[in-house]
Each structure stands twice: as structure tokens, then as C-alpha cells.
Amino acid sequence: MNKIISSCLLLLIFFSIGYWISQIAAPTSIPAFHKQNYSVDIEVPMALKYIFDSKFKTDEIVEDIELKGLIQASNKKESVAVISINKKPVEYYRVNETIRAGMKISIIGTDHVVIDENGITKQIVITNIDELVDK
Numbered sequence: 001m002n003k004i005i006s007s008c009l010l011l012l013i014f015f016s017i018g019y020w021i022s023q024i025a026a027p028t029s030i031p032a033f034h035k036q037n038y039s040v041d042i043e044v045p046m047a048l049k050y051i052f053d054s055k056f057k058t059d060e061i062v063e064d065i066e067l068k069g070l071i072q073a074s075n076k077k078e079s080v081a082v083i084s085i086n087k088k089p090v091e092y093y094r095v096n097e098t099i100r101a102g103m104k105i106s107i108i109g110t111d112h113v114v115i116d117e118n119g120i121t122k123q124i125v126i127t128n129i130d131e132l133v134d135k
Helices: 002-025 046-052 129-134
Strands: 065-071 080-085 091-093 098-100 103-108 112-117 120-125
Touching: 065 112, 065 120, 080 098, 080 103
Parallel strands: none
Antiparallel strands: 065 080, 080 091, 098 103, 103 112, 112 120
């Protein structure tokens, strides 16, 4: 009888050791989906921009645009322009982002941005370049 009990306990120990080894050595779970790293440039209709774009405002007349700063990136499309409109707090824009109705950033240069306003382009130079150079 003691031999049967000791054999059962020995088997129980072996099975528990085997179970824990299989848990430790098991591969990690693979996610059901994989993130795709590609971007698609789709031209969004103006009506959808009006409904969903938080920066899209038609009720405000743009009288004064100041370029307060630039953040250059190695990829030109990732560069950011820091712009103040009508003396309000600054907002950050990338190339092809809409500033206001019919107005978007075309080019971000080293000291200027080019804005396309309903087909008419205008260049805005950084306003406080002397302050930035002194600091």
C-alpha cells in the first residue's frame, strides 16, 4: 500500500514539473492582427472637412497670420509650422493641413512657409528670427 501511495506521489511530482516546464517554455501568444505601416494620401472632400476637421473654421476671417516658429524634420512632410492667427495662441500645422476654409500649408521652408489660399500662394516669413538667433 505504501508502495502505491509513493508511486502516485512520485507521478504527481513528475506531472507538476512537466506542467511548469511546458508553461515556461511555451511560445508567447501572437496577436490576431498586425499593424500595417503604410500611409494612404486621400483627398478629403471639403464637406467632410467642414463636418469632421476641428481646425476647419468658416466663421473666422483671417486678417493676421504670424509664423512664430518652425520644427524641421528630415522628411519634409513631417516638418511643423507654428502659426498664430489673429493674435490668438499658436497652432501647429504640417504640409497640406488646412488652416482655415480654402487655406492650407503648401511648403515649409527653413525660415518661411508658403500658404495656398484658394489657388493664390503667399509666403510668410518667420516674425521673430532675431529673437531666436540671440537666444
